[in-house]
Amino acid sequence: MSRTLIALLATAAALPAAAEAPVSDALKALAAMPAPLGWATEEGGTTGGGTAAPVVVTSRAELVAALGGQNLENAANADPAVIVIAGRIDLTADDAGRPQGAADFADTDYDEAAYIATYDPESYGRDREPEGPLEEARERSEQAQKAHGMIRVGSNKTLIGLPGATLAGGTLLLKGVENVIIRNIAFEDSWDFFPQWDATDGSQGNWNAEYDLIAIEDGTTHVWIDHAAFSDGARPDDAIPPVFGRVHQHHDGLIDIKNGASYVTITASHFFDHDKTHIIGSSDSRTEDLGRLKVTLAGNWYDNVRQRLPRVRFGEVHVFGNLFTPSAEGPYAFDYALGAGKQSRLLSEANAFVLPEGIDPAQIVKSYKGEMIEDRGSLVNGAPADLVALYNAANPEKPLRATVDWDPPYAYELPDPAELAGRLPGEAGPTLLGDD
Numbered sequence: 001m002s003r004t005l006i007a008l009l010a011t012a013a014a015l016p017a018a019a020e021a022p023v024s025d026a027l028k029a030l031a032a033m034p035a036p037l038g039w040a041t042e043e044g045g046t047t048g049g050g051t052a053a054p055v056v057v058t059s060r061a062e063l064v065a066a067l068g069g070q071n072l073e074n075a076a077n078a079d080p081a082v083i084v085i086a087g088r089i090d091l092t093a094d095d096a097g098r099p100q101g102a103a104d105f106a107d108t109d110y111d112e113a114a115y116i117a118t119y120d121p122e123s124y125g126r127d128r129e130p131e132g133p134l135e136e137a138r139e140r141s142e143q144a145q146k147a148h149g150m151i152r153v154g155s156n157k158t159l160i161g162l163p164g165a166t167l168a169g170g171t172l173l174l175k176g177v178e179n180v181i182i183r184n185i186a187f188e189d190s191w192d193f194f195p196q197w198d199a200t201d202g203s204q205g206n207w208n209a210e211y212d213l214i215a216i217e218d219g220t221t222h223v224w225i226d227h228a229a230f231s232d233g234a235r236p237d238d239a240i241p242p243v244f245g246r247v248h249q250h251h252d253g254l255i256d257i258k259n260g261a262s263y264v265t266i267t268a269s270h271f272f273d274h275d276k277t278h279i280i281g282s283s284d285s286r287t288e289d290l291g292r293l294k295v296t297l298a299g300n301w302y303d304n305v306r307q308r309l310p311r312v313r314f315g316e317v318h319v320f321g322n323l324f325t326p327s328a329e330g331p332y333a334f335d336y337a338l339g340a341g342k343q344s345r346l347l348s349e350a351n352a353f354v355l356p357e358g359i360d361p362a363q364i365v366k367s368y369k370g371e372m373i374e375d376r377g378s379l380v381n382g383a384p385a386d387l388v389a390l391y392n393a394a395n396p397e398k399p400l401r402a403t404v405d406w407d408p409p410y411a412y413e414l415p416d417p418a419e420l421a422g423r424l425p426g427e428a429g430p431t432l433l434g435d436d
Contacts, residue, residue, distance in 0.1 A: 037412050038265035038296025038318065046222040046263070048158030048181030049082040056084045056162075060151075060170075061095045067153060074152040075175055085161040085185055091149050091170025099169075102193035105145040110137035110194070116243055119197050126199040141194045142210055149190075150211070153180055161185035161430060168233060171211045174261075176218045183226045184430045187213040188233030192250045197243075206246055212253040217282075219260040229270045229429040230254040236273060238331035247331070251275070253308070257315075258282035262292040270429035272303040275332060281313025284342045284369065289314040297322060298412070301428035306332040311339030311368065312346050316406050320349035321415040323424040328358035336363050338387070340370025345404040348375040348387065352420040355381055362394035372401040379417045 040046040057063045063085070064070075068077030092100045102112075115138060119130045130138075149170035153159070155177040161184040168188050174180055192209035199205035213230050216223055237249050254271055256279045257264055271277055281293050293315025302309050302324045309324065310317065319338065326334035337353070340346055353364060361380045365373060365387050375387040388402040 037267070038298060038408075038410060039263045039294040040222055040224040040265035040296070041410050042263055042294070044222070046179055046181060046224045046265075047156075048179060048224070049080045049156055050158075052080040052082045052158075054082040054084050056086050058086050058089065059097055060089055060091050060093045061097075063089060063151065067151070067157065071152055072147060075154050075173075075177055077154040078156050078177075079154075080156040082158045082160070085159060085165035085167065087162075087164060088166040088168060090168055091151060100148075102141075105141055105148065105193060107137040107140040107144070109133065110141045112194075116197075119199070121199040121205055121244055124199070126205060129198050129200055130196065135196075138194050138196065142192070142196075145193055146210065150215075153177065155179050157181070159183070159185065163430075165430065172214045174214070174216045174220045174223060176220060178221045180220075180223045181226070182214070182224070182228060184228065186229040186231075186430055187254075188229075188231050189235050190251060191235060192252070195248065195250055199244075204246060205244060207243065207249040209249050209252040211251070212256045214255045215253075216255065216257045216261045216264060217259045221261065221263045223261075223264045225255065225264075225266045225269060227268045227428075227430055229272070231271070231273045236331055237275065249275070253277065253279055254305075256280075256282075257293065257295055258289075259286065260289060260292045262294045262315075264294070265296040265298070266300060267296075268299045268428050268431075270301045270303065271305050271309075272301075273305070273332060275306045277302065277305045277308045278310035279308055280310045280315050280317055281341060281344070284313060286314070287343075290343060293317070296320075296408075299415075299424065299428065301325070301424045302337070303425075304330075304332050307335040307337075308339060309337040310346075311341055311366075312344035312370075313341035313368075314343050315345070316404075317344070317346045318349070318408050319346065319351065320412070321417070321420065322351050323420040323428075324351065324353045324364075325421075326353075326355065326359060328356045334359050334363065336366035338365050338373060338375075339368050340365065340373040340400055341368040342370065344370050344373070345406055346370075346373045347404050347406070347408070348373070348378060350377045350414040350417045351375075351379075352417040353378065353380045353385075354421055360394070361385055361387070362390045365391035365400070367391070367395065367398055367400055370400060372404050374402060374404045377414070377417060382418065 066083045068074035158181040166186040190211040195207045195209045296318045392399040
């Protein structure tokens with residue numbers, strides 16, 4: 001990008017909030033670029049807000065207004081829009097810009113200490129989910145937070161960030177919409193103030209949070225996310241004490257794609273310091289997702305993230321040219337990267353894994369009732385590795401077939417995986433604003 005364009009963008013950041021005049025022709029061209037590769041280019045491609053006049057926003061209230069004005073109804077607004085994010089926007093903030101917390105959303109009958117005491121598995125039991133007045137009050141509290149902090153994005157929208165643009169404390173919800181571009185923005189800390197305890201979740205029970213940083217669902221199609229960053233921010237789940245011996249989890253996914261969503265590409269983004277990263281396909285019972293959930297993940301950096309990189313059900317998912325740098329210890333100690341779920345068809349190509357001592361390369365692939373996964377040209381610590389063969393050798397009782405029954409229909413160029421560890425840390429994330 002030229003120095004002239006950088007200067008134009010800096011000027012744009014100083015414009016009045018929600019300005020209707022174009023930021024610049026150059027910014028419009030940048031914001032409306034078609035997706036360069038992957039599933040988002042198929043079936044008509046992804047153009048976002050196109051050449052709509054950019055609007056600069058600096059607060060949650062301005063963002064909601066630019067998206068249509070009434071948050072709960074904004075998904076119905078399909079008018080093309082290019083929305084330029086300037087600065088840090090707290091999605092918990094009220095219309096006056098005041099950040100809000102649990103007390104602002106809590107139902108009058110909800111009390112966290114009472115909730116913990118009531119559903120302690122030592123007294124309540126481990127064979128049933130929470131029910132009763134306190135769980136109902138928790139659900140009402142959750143709905144109040146969701147109505148405010150889950151920002152609905154309609155069809156034909158581009159959200160693009162100026163340098164330093166951040167959306168914090170909430171979720172972008174793409175539900176039943178199409179043609180959305182999101183670029184050059186940092187997303188962090190979609191904190192659930194009211195997580196649910198479920199003693200029946202796993203052998204020891206788990207706390208479950210509600211909110212992703214971006215949720216793509218219910219038939220949404222044609223989404224391109226590029227040069228973005230995703231993390232728990234300054235509030236990781238281990239920052240507070242465990243409860244019932246389990247992490248008191250307040251974050252869910254980073255980007256989840258489910259319930260018939262399709263034609264999604266995520267490129268050149270940085271995912272870091274988090275547990276559950278991507279779920280693609282929400283349930284083994286949703287056989288209607290067959291033929292949907294077409295997703296490309298390319299050129300991303302997965303750094304100190306624990307699992308779901310991605311975990312896939314049903315979808316034709318293409319994962320290529322990504323860098324994985326997990327940790328063996330700490331709150332995000334590595335579990336697995338590529339999860340083969342029910343009837344999934346995950347194709348991995350030219351990915352690079354840099355594993356510290358203590359992580360077995362056989363952990364990279366994990367089966368969740370999957371039957372197949374294909375890997376071509378991956379490197380582990382600089383050496384060629386057959387990820388499926390490593391998994392099968394460690395799991396002879398449930399081997400995976402090493403081929404999938406599809407090929408990407410779009411053109412793409414594979415990178416040299418030996419170069420990814422040196423290149424992607426400087427390229428992935430909100431780094432669009434540099435010289436040509």
